[in-house]
Amino acid sequence: MKILDWYILKRYLFTFLMMLLLFIPIAIMVHLAEKIGKIISNDVPFDEVALYLLNFTIYFANLLFPLFLFLSVIFFTSKLANNTEIVAFLSSGVSFGRFLRPYIIGATLVAIMALFLGMYLAPWASTGYNEFRYKYLSSSRDLQDTKNVFRRITDNDYIYVSSFDPKSKRGQNFTLEHLKDNKLEYKIFANSIQYIEEDSIYKLNGYYKRVYDSLGNVTVEEKRSMNVEFTFDVDDLTPVNYIAETKSYGELVDFIDKEKSRGAPNIGRYEVVKLKKWSLPASVFILTIIAVAVSSKKRRGGMGVNLAIGITVAMIYVFFDKIFGVLAAQSDFSPMVAVWFPNLVFGILALYLLQNAKR
Structure with missing residues (x-):
């Protein structure tokens, strides 16, 4: 046999x-x-x-x-x-x-x-x-999802841009909401957001911030432009569509868990x-x-x-x-x-x- x-x-x-x-x-x-x-x-x-x-x-x-x-x-x-x-x-x-x-x-x-x-x-x-x-x-038009990007970047921070250009690293109509104990502590608005690669910072044009205290009072801060350091990387905003195919199994599992926590669509x-x-x-x-x-x-x-x-x-x-x-x-x-x-x-x-x- x-x-x-x-x-x-x-x-x-x-x-x-x-x-x-x-x-x-x-x-x-x-x-x-x-x-x-x-x-x-x-x-x-x-x-x-x-x-x-x-x-x-x-x-x-x-x-x-x-x-x-x-x-x-x-x-x-x-x-x-x-x-x-x-x-x-x-x-x-x-x-x-x-x-x-x-x-x-x-x-x-x-x-x-x-x-x-x-x-x-x-x-x-x-x-x-x-x-x-x-x-x-x-x-590269269809390389990334660049419209209406909504993501959770930390346990307490959520961001949104109506559109984002990965080549110029520039987004329009940016907002960031910071929550604590399910209550809004502050909210940042900007007409546009630009990533400055040399300094690893973001430049917000048309900057507007509202801060809410425990009594419900609102403090407003407004500037023509503002440089801010965020905890997320610019590539995390709009990962390429084929990114899952490029990761080994262990890396892919971690990536999916991370994307789920960020509310990726x-x-x-x-x-x-x-x-x-x-x-x-x-x-x-x-x-x-x-x-x-x-x-x-x-x-x-x-x-x-x-x-x-x-x-x-x-x-x-x-x-x-x-x-x-x-x-x-x-x-x-x-x-x-x-x-x-x-x-x-x-x-x-x-x-x-x-x-x-x-x-």
């Missing part, structure tokens, strides 16, 4: 590796052909382009990791079925569950790889990939990224079982029919994953449901197909 395990396991890992080596260079060439005009017009140094393509390779592999695995399992299992090797295995007294064991071992190895990739390597690659993309290839987007670090390895097992169940029978039309079924299932999986991910990122839809619902649906499908394949 060990010979059977090694035979299937080697085919499992080798075909998956070949699938990656086949599709990733194609993806790089297509992507480079699409962006080469902007790269040349911006006079991007060669070493930056090379590093960008390396980051793109890791980013792309992490994005479509389960689908490459799914198609590779269908491909080599269909070849086994067409060569009647599976019939020979099962006819020798091997149960279908026992036949599935090397696939599960292979899925475990790939899932561990996917877990490491998502937790540590992909965040590093995502940083370089996105920084290059926004620096040279696309507009886009927590769902960050939660989706965090949960996908766990759902991706789980999907490796689900898609492996589906692939084996679909392709382990010899069919009329040969391998092409199995690949057609596999591509259809893969497209449906991607559709579910993307639709629910966008729902969670841009609405109050539960990130937990959004991330795990596709795996739940396809997990049930995997069990159903597995039972049919055993008959």
Whole structure:
């Protein structure tokens, strides 16, 4: 039986590796052909382009990791079925569950790889990939949420700006409220706020401050401009939209807790990224079982029919994953449901197909 395990396991890992080596260079060439005009017009140094393509390779592999695995399992299992090797295995007294064991071992190895990739390597690659993309290839207009920014910066302080420009580090219609024991102690208004990087201070133009004492009396202070030191960093006001992708798992958990305490409006987007670090390895097992169940029978039309079924299932999986991910990122839809619902649906499908394949 060990010979059977090694035979299937080697085919499992080798075909998956070949699938990656086949599709990733194609993806790089297509992507480079699409962006080469902007790269040349911006006079991007060669070493930056090379590093960008390396980051793109890791980013792309992490994005479509389960689908490459799914198609590779269908491909080599269909070849086994067409060569009647599976019939020979099962006819020798091997149960279908026992036949599935090397696939599960292979899925475990790939899932561990996917877990490491998502937790540590992909965040590093995502940083370089996105920084290059926004620096040279696309507009930074949608890089950050810059309208109606409301954040909690400490346990007692809340700030608001109607608009903020990350490039000039300038905001309009700034207010700061300081509370103590749920009572407003003072409130600062300014027509504009400007971050002075050399001195690490903020310049408030049209400064106006109201101070409230315990008796309800109000003291007013008004100045044309005022330099103030705040406890928050200017980048904390409007973090880039892809920031969650650039953090390792531990850093991401701390970042989400910090953003929640500040009342950030886009927590769902960050939660989706965090949960996908766990759902991706789980999907490796689900898609492996589906692939084996679909392709382990010899069919009329040969391998092409199995690949057609596999591509259809893969497209449906991607559709579910993307639709629910966008729902969670841009609405109050539960990130937990959004991330795990596709795996739940396809997990049930995997069990159903597995039972049919055993008959």
